[in-house]
Each structure stands twice: as structure tokens, then as C-alpha cells.
Amino acid sequence: MTEFVLVGGWFTGTHVWEATAAELTAAGAGAHAVALTGLDGPREDGTDLETHVADVLAVLDSIGADGRDVVLVGHDYGIHPAVAAADRRPGRVARIVHLDAGLPQDGVPALAAVPDQALRAELAGRAAGDGGVLAPPAHDEWRRWGSTDGLSDAALDRLTALAAPQPLGTLLQPLRLTGAAAALPSTAVLCTRNGVGIALVQAQVDFGDPALQALADPRVTFFELPTGHWPMLSCPADLARVLLRAAAGEGHRLTPAGTAEPPAHLRPFLLDVPERPRERTGRVDLYPADAGEPRPAVLFVHGGPVPADARPTPRDWPALTGYARYAAGEGVVAAVLDHRLHDVSDYPRAAEDVAAAVDTVRADPRVDADRIALWFFSGGGLLAADWLQAPPPWLRCLAATYPILAPLPNWGLPEGRFRPVEAVARAGALPVVLTRVGRESPEIAATVEEFRTAAGRHGADIELIDVPDARHAFETLDRDEAAREAVRHAMRSVLARLRS
Structure with a gap:
């Protein structure tokens, strides 16, 4: 049986995973949504990225090691504590899934992944330990964080009502990786209405950028979902099917640069x-x-x-x-x-x-x-x-x-x-x-x-x-x-x- 550990993104608690988790368990898999400190439950002083890494590690360690594969899923910001946890428990993780998320790098804070460039510049001068928070988006501001394509009015209302302030320390503290997670199989699920699809990623690899050549490793697979940035709310059944296929090692594989006909x-x-x-x-x-x-x-x-x-x-x-x-x-x-x-x-x-x-x-x-x-x-x-x-x-x-x-x-x-x-x-x-x-x-x-x-x-x-x-x-x-x-x-x- 596959156990899915689900790590949410900016401003979101475990509630966003409810429908997807139900689909996974109905298919015979386990589903564990991680309650991130300050985003689920009361806010705590000093919450930073390491706090959220510890939250993910606690869930990983709670799952028995009796042959069950653990697939670690990180959505936007959630990929940072997810990858860091996998880096510290590589033997417990069978695959990392980047759900409409980037490629975290050692020494780079999650702030670098904030899509709003003006906000990113504004926050860059803050200190990781100042205890501040970033207010969640208002109802009509979620598009600054990603496409809301596919979200019903009710889903957007609930996302807004349950959104929590994001502790600034989670954005500003640099990520620390040893490189152990880089050896694990991984899957990217691209939400194409948010602007990126497989063809675009292949084109970037074809350009010859050395930093992206690892994406053409055969252990890396890709899926597309024709929806916006919150697929767990807009198409939870489709997302669950993709996650199950990813766990089985399925998905599109990129062609390494220079190995086929000219790009x-x-x-x-x-x-x-x-x-x-x-x-x-x-x-x-x-x-x-x-x-x-x-x-x-x-x-x-x-x-x-x-x-x-x-x-x-x-x-x-x-x-x-x-x-x-x-x-x-x-x-x-x-x-x-x-x-x-x-x-x-x-x-x-x-x-x-x-x-x-x-x-x-x-x-x-x-x-x-x-x-x-x-x-x-x-x-x-x-x-x-x-x-x-x-x-x-x-x-x-x-x-x-x-x-x-x-x-x-x-x-x-x-x-x-x-x-x-x-x-x-x-x-x-x-x-x-x-x-x-x-x-x-x-x-x-x-x-x-x-x-x-x-x-x-x-x-x-x-x-x-x-x-x-x-x-x-x-x-x-x-x-x-x-x-x-x-x-x-x-x-x-x-x-x-x-x-x-």
C-alpha cells in the first residue's frame, strides 16, 4: 500500500486536502495531510521553515516502515519543507511529487518562489526571526498567488475563509539540503492553466541550461492537469488519479538535450x-x-x-x-x-x-x-x-x-x-x-x-x-x-x- 504525505502551500491548512485524501483512501492508499504549525491551529512565535520541516518529519516517522511506499507531495510553498524532510529521511521516501511547485535549492529561502515580484522585493529586507506574518489574500487577491481557474465560487469562498497568515520565518529562512533528496525519484504535476506545461519545460531543457538537465533523468516523470494552481480543490479526483500513477512510476519523461533530433x-x-x-x-x-x-x-x-x-x-x-x-x-x-x-x-x-x-x-x-x-x-x-x-x-x-x-x-x-x-x-x-x-x-x-x-x-x-x-x-x-x-x-x- 502507498502512503501519501500531503504538504500544503501558502496560507492553507489540511482542509485543502480533504477531497483528494478521500479519493486516495477510496483507492486503497493511505493519505496523511500535514498540519503545519501556524497554518493549522494557533499561531506560535518563532515559527520558521525548520518548524515546518519538523512537522513533516513527525508525520513521516509516524508511518510504519513495513514495506509501504511513502510518496511525499508538496504544493507550492509546501515543496520546501517536503524536500527538506526527504533529505533527512531519504530511506523513508519512495518519491517526491512537486505539485505545481518549483525546484527548491540549498541555501535559497522559499521567498524566492513567491510569484508576486513586488511583494518578494518588499519582504526581502525582513529578518527570518522577527516573528512577523504575511496576511492571507483577500477573496479577489488569490490570483496574485496562482491561477484560480477551475475553482468554484464556493471553493474560493472557503479557501479565503480558512486561510491563515503565513509566518515570515517560513519564507525567509534559507533551506538546508545535503543532496540526499536529489537521488530520490520525483514527479512534477504541472497545472497548465497556471502557465507551465511539459512542452515548455522540455524547451527549457533543450536550451541547454545545466541546472535543468536533471529534469531529463529517467527517474523524473511529469503529468499535466488542465486546471489552475489549486487542483486539490478544482479537480481532486483527477489529482488523486495522477498521484496514484506517479506512485507507480508512470508519467512523461523528458528527452535529454542533444540526444535526439535538433530541438x-x-x-x-x-x-x-x-x-x-x-x-x-x-x-x-x-x-x-x-x-x-x-x-x-x-x-x-x-x-x-x-x-x-x-x-x-x-x-x-x-x-x-x-x-x-x-x-x-x-x-x-x-x-x-x-x-x-x-x-x-x-x-x-x-x-x-x-x-x-x-x-x-x-x-x-x-x-x-x-x-x-x-x-x-x-x-x-x-x-x-x-x-x-x-x-x-x-x-x-x-x-x-x-x-x-x-x-x-x-x-x-x-x-x-x-x-x-x-x-x-x-x-x-x-x-x-x-x-x-x-x-x-x-x-x-x-x-x-x-x-x-x-x-x-x-x-x-x-x-x-x-x-x-x-x-x-x-x-x-x-x-x-x-x-x-x-x-x-x-x-x-x-x-x-x-x-x-
């Missing part, structure tokens, strides 16, 4: 475009046009986040070099930027890189500084907000291809910036060429639809190019004529606006 971002561009001269200056690669007089220019802005150690870097990816060579062959100056969007917290720095690249391109004597287009891809779409918010007169067109146009639920970006859905209200007459793929993830597709709705409400000039059967990053994944024509169509539209 999506390194496959050939779908159009056959000739090589072009390229000049590298700092973070910008410039592809000059064959012309004596200054020509219009288009700056291509890649998506992300892309790990800092990814090689090659985006300006050498076939899709971006393909677009740049295509544009230069059509008589405009093309530029590709390597911006520093390595984490969702890096959007301000990446925006600075885009602005600096624009200055570099406009200052080149071969460029007509009054005729510039910006072309954003994927996660780079959020960087379009600054330019939509206050379009300069020299910006003749803004293009966005399979973009993310509103922050995903678990990104925690500060209010007021990097929200094209809101910025389009001030776009005025700026033409926007938007390429939408039909086989997009529902989470990203929802941001595109929000943008289109807002653009229509404010009378923005949007040209929509639909590619119904194409995927995200289709330029290196889909080689059919419809995909090729979509790229040609988008290029014609951007160049027409640059030349008008």
Missing part, C-alpha cells in the same frame, strides 16, 4: 533564404541592405525567458537569422537582438536592452531613422507594451508572432507595465501585424484573444494573420505551405508599412 529552436527555417552579410555590435547583429541610401529597418526581438547559459544564443537561432536574412533580401536593414530575459524577473532589464538596440539601429548611417519596425516573438511580446503605450513617430509598424500579450498567472510581474492588453488602448494609429497560431497553448491563446478584444474596443489598427494548423515556433516546426505563406504575408505587411 525546435535549432531546426532549419521554413523558407529557403540566401545567406547575408552580418555585423555584430554588442548585443545586436545587423544585416545591411543592398542599397546606397538609408533604408528602413526592422528589429527582431526574441521570446523567453531563455537561460543565460543557453548556447547558441537567440540571435544565432535559425528562425531569427532566417527572418533577418529574408528582410535584408527585401531591401531593408534587419537587426536581431540578444536581450537578457533569462527569468520572468528580467523583463525590466530586457526592455532596457530593446531600447538600447533601437538606438543602435537608428544611429546607423545606413538606416532611415524615421522608418523603424519592431517585431516581437513569444514571451518577448510583453516587451511590446512600452511601444504600444507611447508609440514614437518613427515607429511605423509593430509585429507580434505567436506572442504572449499578458503576463501568465504564475509570473507575478508588477502592475502597470509589460501588459500589451492594457497598453493597446494608447496605440493610436500604430499598425500592428499579429500572427496567431491555431495550435497554441490555451494559456497563451487567451492572452492573444484578450489583446484582440481590447484592440477592437479602442479602435487599434490590427491586421490578424491566422495560421490554423501551426504551432508555437512554427517557423522551424511546420514546413507546410500555409506556414510559409504566413511568414511571407507577415513580412509583406510589415515592409509595406515601413515603405509607405
Whole structure:
């Protein structure tokens, strides 16, 4: 028989596990929800991460060691005391399940996993032992902590009513690990409505980030649930089935980087475009046009986040070099930027890189500084907000291809910036060429639809190019004529606006 030890997340007590635990026990398994000090029952002074590790260890030690497998499940914050407990009792744990949770690291406090970046910065200066607490979210504030997709009104009401203040020591005290837990089998259950799915994790592994290569270990499995951040409340039966399958060693396994065909971002561009001269200056690669007089220019802005150690870097990816060579062959100056969007917290720095690249391109004597287009891809779409918010007169067109146009639920970006859905209200007459793929993830597709709705409400000039059967990053994944024509169509539209 499998025994499941269930460790809750921010502000939540054992009540969140009631339905899931009932499903597990009905299937013949054991289920033990851990009562975390200060979150279940009276608050105690001095509660910190070590207090919660001790709470988990007490439950682990209470389960007999008579051959029963123990699966330790940690939801968001709960993964920190769960992994620490497994690190101290590796012989008692058969598997660790990261339920919509990150990868805790030795020496890093749980504060680093708080999704709200502004709140994280505010709390960073507090002391772990000051005895303070973080007030639980109000009814309409839970989205700051994760997607509430799938939660009924009654479930959200109960979550709010029973929420407890989070002791600051649990967030601020550094996690201490010996490395013993790293050798245990593990499973990640990804709640896709919260913004992350298996394909995205595989892409991050494919980028070559050394810190993520352990995710492709065969002992690591993955499941997806099409729900928000609280699956134990939104779909407890589905969650229980996934946990039982995880305990049996089932699940999707990632492909290690470099062991199969080239990853999506390194496959050939779908159009056959000739090589072009390229000049590298700092973070910008410039592809000059064959012309004596200054020509219009288009700056291509890649998506992300892309790990800092990814090689090659985006300006050498076939899709971006393909677009740049295509544009230069059509008589405009093309530029590709390597911006520093390595984490969702890096959007301000990446925006600075885009602005600096624009200055570099406009200052080149071969460029007509009054005729510039910006072309954003994927996660780079959020960087379009600054330019939509206050379009300069020299910006003749803004293009966005399979973009993310509103922050995903678990990104925690500060209010007021990097929200094209809101910025389009001030776009005025700026033409926007938007390429939408039909086989997009529902989470990203929802941001595109929000943008289109807002653009229509404010009378923005949007040209929509639909590619119904194409995927995200289709330029290196889909080689059919419809995909090729979509790229040609988008290029014609951007160049027409640059030349008008």
C-alpha cells in the first residue's frame, strides 16, 4: 500500500486536502495531510521553515516502515519543507511529487518562489526571526498567488475563509539540503492553466541550461492537469488519479538535450533564404541592405525567458537569422537582438536592452531613422507594451508572432507595465501585424484573444494573420505551405508599412 504525505502551500491548512485524501483512501492508499504549525491551529512565535520541516518529519516517522511506499507531495510553498524532510529521511521516501511547485535549492529561502515580484522585493529586507506574518489574500487577491481557474465560487469562498497568515520565518529562512533528496525519484504535476506545461519545460531543457538537465533523468516523470494552481480543490479526483500513477512510476519523461533530433529552436527555417552579410555590435547583429541610401529597418526581438547559459544564443537561432536574412533580401536593414530575459524577473532589464538596440539601429548611417519596425516573438511580446503605450513617430509598424500579450498567472510581474492588453488602448494609429497560431497553448491563446478584444474596443489598427494548423515556433516546426505563406504575408505587411 502507498502512503501519501500531503504538504500544503501558502496560507492553507489540511482542509485543502480533504477531497483528494478521500479519493486516495477510496483507492486503497493511505493519505496523511500535514498540519503545519501556524497554518493549522494557533499561531506560535518563532515559527520558521525548520518548524515546518519538523512537522513533516513527525508525520513521516509516524508511518510504519513495513514495506509501504511513502510518496511525499508538496504544493507550492509546501515543496520546501517536503524536500527538506526527504533529505533527512531519504530511506523513508519512495518519491517526491512537486505539485505545481518549483525546484527548491540549498541555501535559497522559499521567498524566492513567491510569484508576486513586488511583494518578494518588499519582504526581502525582513529578518527570518522577527516573528512577523504575511496576511492571507483577500477573496479577489488569490490570483496574485496562482491561477484560480477551475475553482468554484464556493471553493474560493472557503479557501479565503480558512486561510491563515503565513509566518515570515517560513519564507525567509534559507533551506538546508545535503543532496540526499536529489537521488530520490520525483514527479512534477504541472497545472497548465497556471502557465507551465511539459512542452515548455522540455524547451527549457533543450536550451541547454545545466541546472535543468536533471529534469531529463529517467527517474523524473511529469503529468499535466488542465486546471489552475489549486487542483486539490478544482479537480481532486483527477489529482488523486495522477498521484496514484506517479506512485507507480508512470508519467512523461523528458528527452535529454542533444540526444535526439535538433530541438525546435535549432531546426532549419521554413523558407529557403540566401545567406547575408552580418555585423555584430554588442548585443545586436545587423544585416545591411543592398542599397546606397538609408533604408528602413526592422528589429527582431526574441521570446523567453531563455537561460543565460543557453548556447547558441537567440540571435544565432535559425528562425531569427532566417527572418533577418529574408528582410535584408527585401531591401531593408534587419537587426536581431540578444536581450537578457533569462527569468520572468528580467523583463525590466530586457526592455532596457530593446531600447538600447533601437538606438543602435537608428544611429546607423545606413538606416532611415524615421522608418523603424519592431517585431516581437513569444514571451518577448510583453516587451511590446512600452511601444504600444507611447508609440514614437518613427515607429511605423509593430509585429507580434505567436506572442504572449499578458503576463501568465504564475509570473507575478508588477502592475502597470509589460501588459500589451492594457497598453493597446494608447496605440493610436500604430499598425500592428499579429500572427496567431491555431495550435497554441490555451494559456497563451487567451492572452492573444484578450489583446484582440481590447484592440477592437479602442479602435487599434490590427491586421490578424491566422495560421490554423501551426504551432508555437512554427517557423522551424511546420514546413507546410500555409506556414510559409504566413511568414511571407507577415513580412509583406510589415515592409509595406515601413515603405509607405
